[in-house]
Amino acid sequence: MSSHNVFNLIRIFAASILITTLASPSLLLAAGSARPVLVTTIFPLTELARGVVGQRAEVRQVIPPSAEIHHFQLTPSDLKLLAEADLVIAVGGGLEPWLVKLEKSLRKAQTARTLRFIDYLRSADYRALRQDDPHVWLDFEADRILVGRLVEELCALDPEGEEYYRERGRALSAELSALDARFRQELGRCAGKEMIIAGHQAFAYLATRYGLVPVSLSGPQPEAQPGARRLQDIIRLVREKNIGAVFYESSEPPAYASTIALETGVRFYSLSAGVNLTRDQLQENKSFLELMADNLQILKKALGCE
Structure with missing residues (x-):
């Protein structure tokens, strides 16, 4: 095994230990004592999530909006961010390969579940899904479908906020529909x-x-x-x-x-x-x-x- 591969294994092992430690029950807030925490990978997902949650939940982004997403590498502070999440929202389709390596540790620590945009569209049989193209956030109808899924996830995380999330989800969906109609008409x-x-x-x-x-x-x-x-x-x-x-x-x-x-x-x-x-x-x-x-x-x- 090459020294490069050994180094990568050590990094992944260390990250796994860090996530498990950070997410241990003794270090987490008691259930119901804090707002839900959503962690997104890129700016469009952050915007869609914030459009639904408003002030009722926290949305944090892993990859800075000025960073090159295709060559991004996690830092210890990013691992802490993921360990504190109730829901991780990612694109999938190979855009965030580092997340795949960490998911086993996240599951062991019983922390966040991950919602992958492309995987969810595939499960919903979205016919406009393109093979090997992760830029799905540029499809506003796909964005509307994701918003609907986000509403359901948030209602499960925070049942008391259901009416709030559904109202905001409908408003954001209407904005996306209006923008979609403008593109269709004007182009x-x-x-x-x-x-x-x-x-x-x-x-x-x-x-x-x-x-x-x-x-x-x-x-x-x-x-x-x-x-x-x-x-x-x-x-x-x-x-x-x-x-x-x-x-x-x-x-x-x-x-x-x-x-x-x-x-x-x-x-x-x-x-x-x-x-x-x-x-x-x-x-x-x-x-x-x-x-x-x-x-x-x-x-x-x-x-x-x-």
Whole structure:
């Protein structure tokens, strides 16, 4: 066994001991003495959870909204956060591999149960679920389904707050439906349908829901780097179809987008995937729904939908 593998095993073993210790009954508050604690992995899940719980429960986020989610590594403070949770809300689909390694310890310590977004959609037979694409939070109908599940989980955790959670869940669901309807109506009259993504395919859920055709340099996993041939294929497609815009994820450098723009003369625009927020987005305290509404305005302008 390599020294690297040994080191990883030691880290996982140490994390298991820490979680079990932190979650022991002697260190936890007595039942009913504190608000429920929900721990989320990424910003969109945090926003949806807070929309349901209001002030009645705590929502804490493991991965900072300015961090790169695909290369995130847990710290001891993150382990403590997970050990204190009543419910862990994750995306699943391989986006949080570190959580899988820790779940056995969480179960042994009789702490939180985990709600995985993608697994729940699969169990609900959600037909728009995409194979090997974890960016499901960009599908507002899927978000509504998650909100409904969150309401049920919270009612079980805190029965006295049932009416409160259900009312807030209905309000948040209505907001998501309204935003979904805006996207459908306003992107339904676009002159262009091809959505060229100069990077990994983070926006396929959003594009296909509204009749757009997502074309990216690489697949949904950001580790995949596009080859020179793929870049030339995209440039050729832009020229042949007279496509007027190319997009890139706002948290990533626009290197590929600027190359395509330089070769074809098109303009390039940034879109937010709702996670790795930019400094400006953080300073403006943008909500997830506001980020998505900003995306809509950018898409309308870039694709000639106005």
